Amino acid sequence: MFSVVQIILLLIVWVVVTLASSWMILLPYGTNVLLGWLVGLVLGDPVTGLVVGGTMELMGIGMNPLGGSVVPDYATGTFVGAAFAIATGQGLEVGTAIGIPVATLCVELTVAIRLINSFFLHRSMAASEKGNFKAMQYWAWGGLLPQIVIGTLPIFLVLTLGSGVVESIVNAIPEWLNNGFTAASGVLPAVGLAILLICLPLKNNFMWVILGYLLYAYLGMPVLGVAILAFVIAWVVYINNSKPQAATVSTTSSEGGIEDDE
Numbered sequence: 001m002f003s004v005v006q007i008i009l010l011l012i013v014w015v016v017v018t019l020a021s022s023w024m025i026l027l028p029y030g031t032n033v034l035l036g037w038l039v040g041l042v043l044g045d046p047v048t049g050l051v052v053g054g055t056m057e058l059m060g061i062g063m064n065p066l067g068g069s070v071v072p073d074y075a076t077g078t079f080v081g082a083a084f085a086i087a088t089g090q091g092l093e094v095g096t097a098i099g100i101p102v103a104t105l106c107v108e109l110t111v112a113i114r115l116i117n118s119f120f121l122h123r124s125m126a127a128s129e130k131g132n133f134k135a136m137q138y139w140a141w142g143g144l145l146p147q148i149v150i151g152t153l154p155i156f157l158v159l160t161l162g163s164g165v166v167e168s169i170v171n172a173i174p175e176w177l178n179n180g181f182t183a184a185s186g187v188l189p190a191v192g193l194a195i196l197l198i199c200l201p202l203k204n205n206f207m208w209v210i211l212g213y214l215l216y217a218y219l220g221m222p223v224l225g226v227a228i229l230a231f232v233i234a235w236v237v238y239i240n241n242s243k244p245q246a247a248t249v250s251t252t253s254s255e256g257g258i259e260d261d262e
Contacts, residue, residue: 002087006042015148072107112146
């Protein structure tokens with residue numbers, strides 16, 4: 001279905017985008033659209049690639065893996081789905097039919113990647129504590145290897161063996177291993193949320209956290225609505241806190257002008 005040259009080019013595109021996503025903060029936003037388009041360029045149908053990428057982007061538009069949370073890997077799903085949508089000539093229907101199972105399978109691969117990455121992270125921290133910053137950088141960059149190798153594996157298998165390999169892999173996973181990954185993916189969001197809360201100035205703003213919880217849990221407001229309300233409140237607080245500073249700057253400038261005139 002895919003030629004050797006096409007498979008090599010697609011794998012190169014995947015590795016480059018994966019590395020760029022680690023270097024550029026804004027690249028992960030809209031990655032599915034970009035991947036779909038790049039796959040389309042390689043296979044000669046960028047329009048279909050954009051359609052599949054845009055559809056998959058909409059599926060995960062509100063699902064960000066913040067902290068230690070794990071969500072379906074729609075980037076991998078987009079990559080594989082767009083490739084098969086173009087190769088079969090059946091468009092979006094085939095793209096989503098194949099892409100969604102791939103994205104779901106990669107949830108468990110994401111957990112495995114993060115577990116392996118913790119080894120590189122601890123080695124990097126140990127080197128930092130010893131003042132060996134060159135080794136710290138090597139270990140930090142080495143943390144990309146599991147993401148590239150393990151993340152490329154399902155793409156390589158699907159492109160070389162066909163879409164049926166995805167279902168075979170899913171069915172071959174032992175129940176105990178699947179339960180373990182499920183438990184880990186359930187714990188990681190709580191750990192990630194705890195890490196995020198540590199970084200937030202909750203001592204003077206805990207009342208807003210309670211308000212958001214009440215709006216969501218007891219009043220049934222959607223998460224998007226809570227987020228928009230939080231943005232409005234944060235903006236109002238920011239403006240009110242900035243007024244005294246603006247007044248002080250204005251007064252200082254006025255005094256300086258009088259002295260200059262004298």
